Amino acid sequence: MRLWRGGLLATLAGDSGWGLVDDGALLVDEGRLRWVGPAGELPPEATGAEVVELGGALVTPGFVDCHTHLVYGGSRANEFEQRLLGASYADIAKAGGGIRSTVAATRAASEAELLAGATRRARALMREGVTTLEVKSGYGLDAATEARMLRVARQLGGLGIDVRTTYLAAHALPPEFSDADEYIAAVCRWLPELHEQGLVDAVDAFCEHIAFSPAQTARVFDAAQRLGLPVKLHAEQLSDQGGAQLAAGYRALSCDHLEFLSPAGVQALGQAGTVAVLLPGAFYALRETQLPPIAALREAGVPIAIATDHNPGSSPTLSPLLMLNMACVLFRLTPEEALRGLTVNGARALGLHDRGRLVAGQRADFCIWDSAHPRELAACFGHNPLKERVWQGSHQGES
Numbered sequence: 212m213r214l215w216r217g218g219l220l221a222t223l224a225g226d227s228g229w230g231l232v233d234d235g236a237l238l239v240d241e242g243r244l245r246w247v248g249p250a251g252e253l254p255p256e257a258t259g260a261e262v263v264e265l266g267g268a269l270v271t272p273g274f275v276d277c278h279t280h281l282v283y284g285g286s287r288a289n290e291f292e293q294r295l296l297g298a299s300y301a302d303i304a305k306a307g308g309g310i311r312s313t314v315a316a317t318r319a320a321s322e323a324e325l326l327a328g329a330t331r332r333a334r335a336l337m338r339e340g341v342t343t344l345e346v347k348s349g350y351g352l353d354a355a356t357e358a359r360m361l362r363v364a365r366q367l368g369g370l371g372i373d374v375r376t377t378y379l380a381a382h383a384l385p386p387e388f389s390d391a392d393e394y395i396a397a398v399c400r401w402l403p404e405l406h407e408q409g410l411v412d413a414v415d416a417f418c419e420h421i422a423f424s425p426a427q428t429a430r431v432f433d434a435a436q437r438l439g440l441p442v443k444l445h446a447e448q449l450s451d452q453g454g455a456q457l458a459a460g461y462r463a464l465s466c467d468h469l470e471f472l473s474p475a476g477v478q479a480l481g482q483a484g485t486v487a488v489l490l491p492g493a494f495y496a497l498r499e500t501q502l503p504p505i506a507a508l509r510e511a512g513v514p515i516a517i518a519t520d521h522n523p524g525s526s527p528t529l530s531p532l533l534m535l536n537m538a539c540v541l542f543r544l545t546p547e548e549a550l551r552g553l554t555v556n557g558a559r560a561l562g563l564h565d566r567g568r569l570v571a572g573q574r575a576d577f578c579i580w581d582s583a584h585p586r587e588l589a590a591c592f593g594h595n596p597l598k599e600r601v602w603q604g605s606h607q608g609e610s
């Protein structure tokens with residue numbers, strides 16, 4: 212057993228508030244939090260535990276980055292320049308760039324090359340406190356490359372981080388298909404074998420005028436449902452397609468982006484308990500001006516998560532801390548909402564309920580920060596006060 216003591220704990224216990232514990236202690240046994248509370252009230256079983264002094268440092272739950280496209284080949288910095296000159300994300304996609312340009316580079320990359328790039332990126336996220344990471348496929352768009360991406364994602368688990376994989380073959384129409392319905396049939400056909408290989412934890416789609424229709428998305432969700440896999444959706448990023456209502460009908464874990472979410476979509480998410488994942492990096496990089504309906508989401512009691520959405524096109528960031536800041540500055544989330552978004556609600560967006568708070572029984576995934584209060588994590592940007600990342604109760608040295 213190990214005891215961390217003498218820190219300011221932001222436990223996020225309960226449904227609101229920071230859950231601060233001053234001069235707090237965490238007793239960890241076999242990768243789980245056995246006891247959390249004031250150091251002056253330690254339980255008898257803490258006697259004899261190996262002690263780590265926190266010296267007044269801030270402790271938060273480890274970050275859960277619940278939406279990334281971390282595995283890919285190539286770079287899309289050229290599109291950054293094109294967008295600065297006036298082209299939109301949709302213009303670039305329609306001209307064959309965007310996702311399809313990353314598909315070409317990803318297909319051309321070996322598994323070792325993909326793993327090397329994804330490992331570098333995962334380590335960068337870990338350096339800012341990420342302990343659970345979701346990784347999507349969706350740059351292969353053929354059976355072999357989708358499998359390669361998902362295998363690479365699984366291998367990232369060896370770095371000392373939990374990885375959840377999401378099958379996103381319904382991301383764009385690959386060049387060898389001209390009929391989107393035929394492609395969707397292939398997407399549904401490939402899924403059972405990938406699932407059989409243990410490569411898929413959830414299924415996602417891009418429901419958008421430049422991607423797939425609600426009817427096509429429903430076919431992918433039906434295929435997921437037949438296998439008992441939970442679904443997620445890239446919904447209402449560029450337009451209102453009614454994707455949120457569709458996804459809510461499948462009890463989706465999350466709907467992500469949501470700038471163009473309608474009032475009916477908000478209600479549907481609220482009723483289904485689906486998490487709204489907001490992605491300030493993509494909002495910022497695409498110079499979007501349409502804000503997700505934050506007030507309505509709050510009012511409907513929809514849990515809000517935030518994530519990096521790391522991808523080479525619309526959100527090439529590897530900084531969850533910057534996302535905390537952007538979620539507050541751009542979306543007007545409170546710092547507490549933003550931190551909950553990157554911890555307990557991020558976990559919920561992955562269907563994980565055993566992490567994201569510092570309470571007894573949860574996994575011992577936490578971060579120790581050189582900060583005086585959790586609001587500083589959101590208020591400051593461009594520097595990283597992480598002192599230590601603890602994953603499953605073990606100190607995680609930088610590797």
Ligand SMILES: N=CN[C@@H](CCC(=O)O)C(=O)O
Binds near residue numbers: 309445493524525
């Ligand atoms: N919007 C669709 N998918 C990704 C972007 C993928 C890309 O542009 O490569 C996203 O979540 O932002």
Ligand SMILES: [Zn+2]
Binds near residue numbers: 280445
């Ligand atoms: Zn995405």
